[in-house]
Amino acid sequence: MSGCSTVRSTKLLVSSWFGFSEISEGVYADDQMSPGQQREFLKTLSLSKERVSAFFGSIEASSKVFACSTEECFVSHGGVTAKGKAYGDSMLLLSPRGLDVTTAAHELTHIELHNRVGTFRSWREIPDWFDEGLAVLVSEDSRYTEDAWSKTTDNGCNAPKLENIGEMLGKGDWLLSYGTARREVGEWYLRAGRAGLEHLIAEVKNGGDFNSAFNSIASTEGASNPTLKRDCAKARSPLASR
Numbered sequence: 001m002s003g004c005s006t007v008r009s010t011k012l013l014v015s016s017w018f019g020f021s022e023i024s025e026g027v028y029a030d031d032q033m034s035p036g037q038q039r040e041f042l043k044t045l046s047l048s049k050e051r052v053s054a055f056f057g058s059i060e061a062s063s064k065v066f067a068c069s070t071e072e073c074f075v076s077h078g079g080v081t082a083k084g085k086a087y088g089d090s091m092l093l094l095s096p097r098g099l100d101v102t103t104a105a106h107e108l109t110h111i112e113l114h115n116r117v118g119t120f121r122s123w124r125e126i127p128d129w130f131d132e133g134l135a136v137l138v139s140e141d142s143r144y145t146e147d148a149w150s151k152t153t154d155n156g157c158n159a160p161k162l163e164n165i166g167e168m169l170g171k172g173d174w175l176l177s178y179g180t181a182r183r184e185v186g187e188w189y190l191r192a193g194r195a196g197l198e199h200l201i202a203e204v205k206n207g208g209d210f211n212s213a214f215n216s217i218a219s220t221e222g223a224s225n226p227t228l229k230r231d232c233a234k235a236r237s238p239l240a241s242r
């Protein structure tokens with residue numbers, strides 16, 4: 001399994017993007033990509049945009065998408081082992097292993113969230129686990145099922161602390177990191193809904209504290225769904241209490 005990496009930097013210089021041609025507005029493919037692959041990718045991209053738009057209600061970010069048909073292309077433009085890479089609120093780079101609806105939707109979700117939150121300063125307030133959890137949720141990533149997560153974490157008992165997820169990303173068991181993040185965001189979203197998400201984004205955009213907004217929105221919505229099993233977690237794993 002492989003995930004993404006999010007670069008919380010400002011935009012790269014467009015002049016550093018050699019060897020790409022624009023194949024549709026805002027969509028660039030490397031010069032090795034065949035016309036057939038290009039057509040296929042444009043279809044994939046439009047399906048992934050539909051997924052993101054259905055979740056947020058619309059797409060506000062105008063992103064530039066760079067698709068690589070070779071690993072050389074991906075690596076020479078800053079990619080490593082991930083399938084894709086989102087740059088801030090405006091650009092995404094996809095590896096030849098990431099030219100699928102799930103990966104594109106995942107990266108577009110990062111970009112949409114960053115864009116809606118507004119500034120570089122504000123989006124740094126969003127913890128990695130929320131950023132990744134939302135991307136896995138919105139992209140409907142089929143690898144992260146409730147069953148698989150329950151098995152991996154012994155029904156949540158071995159789930160990591162949310163604040164430790166950031167440093168776990170890209171290493172070890174993806175179900176523990178991305179899976180736990182997805183579950184936490186998913187349970188929260190069941191209660192908060194789109195209105196709650198919009199509220200959270202507005203709070204962070206206005207300089208509010210992420211954690212207090214996240215927690216107060218969930219409880220305002222009359223939580224009845226338990227999230228991680230905290231008691232079990234406390235009793236059985238020092239890692240999982242928080």
Ligand SMILES: [Zn+2]
Nearest residue numbers: 004005132135
């Ligand atoms: Zn991601």
